[in-house]
Amino acid sequence: MATLYIRRVIVTPDFTTSNRADDVIAAGQPLVVFDPTQPPVPEGATGTESPYCCTLALRNSGGPRLPIQLDGAYPAIEGMKNGFRLALVWNNVEVFRTPTIPSPLKGPNFSVLAQQLDWAFSNRPAFPCRLGGQWLARLYNSDGVTLVAYSKQFLMELCFVWSGPPAGPVNPTTSGTLARPDFEGIYPVDLFRLFFPAPPDIPQGGTPLMPWYFQRVMRTIWGLGLAINPNTAATQHLAYEIEHGAPTYVDDYLGGQFELRRLIRTTFPTMNCYDLAALAQLAIVIFQDSGGAELALSRWIFCDNYGYINPGPLFGWPQYPNCNNPFFARPGVVPFYQEPPNNPDRRPFSNHAWVEVTPDPAFPLNRTVLDATHCLQNAPNDPAMGTQSRNVYLQAQTDQSRGNFTQRYGFRVPRRHATFETAATATGLINNASCDPETILTFVKQILQTATISDTDILVGSAGCQILTNINAVTPDQLSGPVHIEISNFEDEADARFTYSKRERILRRLIPAEGLLPIQEPLGDETIRTSTNITLRRNALLLRIFTSPQPGADIPATTDILLRLATLLDSHIATHAVNSGLEVRPKPVLRENPTISHVVGTAFTLHLNNLDNIGPILIAESDDHRVVLPAGPGTRDGAFKFFAIGVGKVGVRLCVAHREKLTAGVTVVEVEIVEGGDGGGDGDPNTQGAPAKTSHPSNVAASHPRSGRKLRSGLATEQQRGK
Known part of the structure; x- marks a missing residue:
């Protein structure tokens, strides 16, 4: 059998997508996704490296066919007098097929034009899905049955959704309007890679698809705490932060900017309930109807005074299957206490966050809970996957023997004016200190001589720039984990003050007043300090130094190291601050x-x-x-x-x-x-x-994911809260 030769595959996306390198694959832009002279490079388990990932619209039966063009050659195709049919095959499944196409009158070359390919399934997918990995083409006679030839395999990644990216509003200005995640006009392909099923994986036979998808999402998130997901660029599995339960990827306990790009790389080794809720909500909101309405009506729920947890594994800590104390970093403190009598080392969740969804849009008030923070030791030993109402969930998860906690739920007031909780006076000074990773390392080595740089990340934008330096700092007990040093240099000091205020607010929410450490010497213009985190503002620069300890870590030694580092770096920053106009600045x-x-x-x-x-x-x-x-x-x-x-x-x-x-x-x-x-x-x-020019509702004004315009990469997850 002669070989069918594929010269190129061209796809015209319906919606804009960004890949892992932050390249944008724009809606309506014809794109060569396969060319044998420049084959795409694999990315992850079934992904394709820049820029070969496309997002297309799911189409109702009888609607337009697929905007996929395929050019190829077959030596004997001109002899197929009655025409030919072509199929694209993924994972041994014929996914797309053409009707009969007239054969070329002369020569081996042929083209399958856009809108000639259609789904090969008798029931085309009616649910968002993704097809990534190796493909091949099959050439049939006009009867569509007799196989004539097939091609070599080629790499291609296609994602299918009903409508454009969620478009907010992130900050509604009217009471009663729910805040919604805003993808800033661009779908990140890594969300699809994490959560979307392939068409053959979608249940048939009347299985309710929304509850099934909830379970898929929550098991995927829970799995990030068990092993490295091959669809990510992770270098480690993730785990709950066991000293204070501090967030690392989201910037507010009421949602906010979520750093998806850093999560995919597991830049930080730990997460908390805010991070997990944010990721769950992002996975849920991409399930929309053709008009862009979110079908699950997800709501972020923030709960004060949550209570003690019942025994069961904590996210990322499966080796402790009966954990009922989520804060066990310190020596002598363990993840499980047999009570009574009550043990003073056992600590509750002082607050908690999760997502509530509507499994059936016909009953919007029937909401259930999604929460990947903690499983129960007893059956079903799964995270909350949308099968329990709030009351049932709370009864199951919280230890009633420790008292009946009166949970209080947070509301976000629509924000009309940006305010910040500080009385500091603007200094007008500009940073002129070197903040590059190599310079930072010289200061770290004054305290930890064997320290090395493990990773860096840079955000750039008109509002300021940020550099994150992750340090492999071998502390005396070797249990304190990497040290993260994040420096954000704002163009406007008011932005630095506002961002500091948000960071301070989170820490005060997480940690009781007695857990906040004193600032004995002048440190920054504003500073808040815990045993594993120091956040300070100096002029228009924000410095954050933090770590995530392992069980048994010498917390006092870690705390001392962070304080010494902060003191050195703050002195360096303060010494080199200059009046506006005297700083060294690029002049492109x-x-x-x-x-x-x-x-x-x-x-x-x-x-x-x-x-x-x-x-x-x-x-x-x-x-x-x-x-x-x-x-x-x-x-x-x-x-x-x-x-x-x-x-x-x-x-x-x-x-x-x-x-x-x-x-x-x-x-x-x-x-x-x-x-x-x-x-x-x-x-x-x-x-x-x-x-x-398109009319997709997804194309909204926004900053680029790596832009420092908000000094955050990723997606907004902020929600108005309600009971």
């Missing part, structure tokens, strides 16, 4: 005019010169992604690509950071997108213009 130069015009449906590139001493991350921001969409980070030689999505005028900011000083260099360009032209391009879908 725009090659193009600062006011430009492009035609809707095209792609364009802006360039910066004079990029000496800048950091490795270059980020573009747009005032409105519905008009101009950045295509991803800039290149090291200063090139930024954009897609012209819709008609209008927007401001675009090209942002770089000084490699050592962490000061931002921002170049502003005014861009007008006008009607006219055919979108340009030279015939290659990967160099053609941008997507045609």
Whole structure:
């Protein structure tokens, strides 16, 4: 049998997606997802490296077929007088098929055009799904039965949803309006990789799909605490933070910005209930109808005065199957106490967060609980997977013998004005201290001589820049885990004060007043300190040093090390602060005019010169992604690509950071997108213009995931709270 040769596969996405490298695969942009001369590189278990992941719309039966074009060759195809049919096969399952296509009159080359492929299943999927990994093509006679040839395998990743990314509102301004996660116009492919099923995995025969998906989500999250998930870039499994129950990936106990990009890399080894609730909600809200309405009506629930937990494994600690004390880092403290009598070392959850969902949209008030923080030792020995009402969940999870705690539920007041809880006076001083990882390491080595850098991460934007340096610091007991040193250099001191206020508020929520440690010497302009965390603000710079201890850690020694580190770094920062205008700052130069015009449906590139001493991350921001969409980070030689999505005028900011000083260099360009032209391009879908103008509700103005405009990567999960 002669080999069927696939020359290229071209997909036109319906919705915008970002891959793990933060490249943007734009809606409406024809993209070559397979070319044998430039094959995609595998990413994770079944993913594809930049930029070969596409998000398409699920289509009702009888609706439009798939926007997938396939070019190939078969030596004898012109002899197939009655035409041919083609099928795409994934994991030995025929997923897509064509009707009969006329054979070429001459030569071996053929094309299957967009809208000719359709689902091969008798019942096309009616549920969001993902198909990633190895594919091959089969060539049939016109009868669709007689197999003529098949191709070699090729790599492709396709995701299917009903509508565009969730679009908020994150901060509703009217009472009674639920806050909703905002994906900022872009689906992150890593959410699909974690949670979406393949079509053959979707239950048939009338199984209610929403409860089934809840269980899939919660088992996936629980599994992150048992082993490395092959669909991530993780280097370790995750675990509950057992000293204070502190969050690492979300920035507020009422939700907030969730650092999905860092979670996928397991940048921090621990999570708490806020982190787990945020991840669960992100997995749930991508289950929407064709109009973009969330079907599960998820709500973030914050509960004060939660109580003691019943015996069962804690997230990430399966070796303690009867844990009833979630805070057991200190020597002599254990995860389980047999009571009575009551043991003073056993501690409750002073507060807790989870997500509530509606399994059946026909009954929106019938809400059930999703919570991956803790399982029960008794059956079913699973995290809360949406099968229990709140009352049943609380009765099962909390230890009633320790007293009847009166749970109180938090509400978020709609925010009309940004306020911060500080009386500090603005100094007007600007950071001019070197904050690069190598400099940070020199200070750490003054205390921990064997310390090394394990990982770094940089965020860049017009509002400021952030660098995270993770240190493998071998402490005397070797049980304190890595030390995380995060420095955020804001352009506006008010932003630094507001962010400090949020961080302080979280710690005061988590830790009773007696657990907050005194500041015996001047440290920063504002400082809060616990046994494993020091957060301080100095001028417009925020410094956070924290760690996650293991059971039996020498907490006093760890606390002392963090204080000494904070003192050294704060002195370094304070000594080098300067008045505005005297700081070392990048001075990029725009090659193009600062006011430009492009035609809707095209792609364009802006360039910066004079990029000496800048950091490795270059980020573009747009005032409105519905008009101009950045295509991803800039290149090291200063090139930024954009897609012209819709008609209008927007401001675009090209942002770089000084490699050592962490000061931002921002170049502003005014861009007008006008009607006219055919979108340009030279015939290659990967160099053609941008997507045609769309009306997807997902295209909302937002910052890039690595942008420091909010000094956070990832997705908003904030919810208005209610009983």
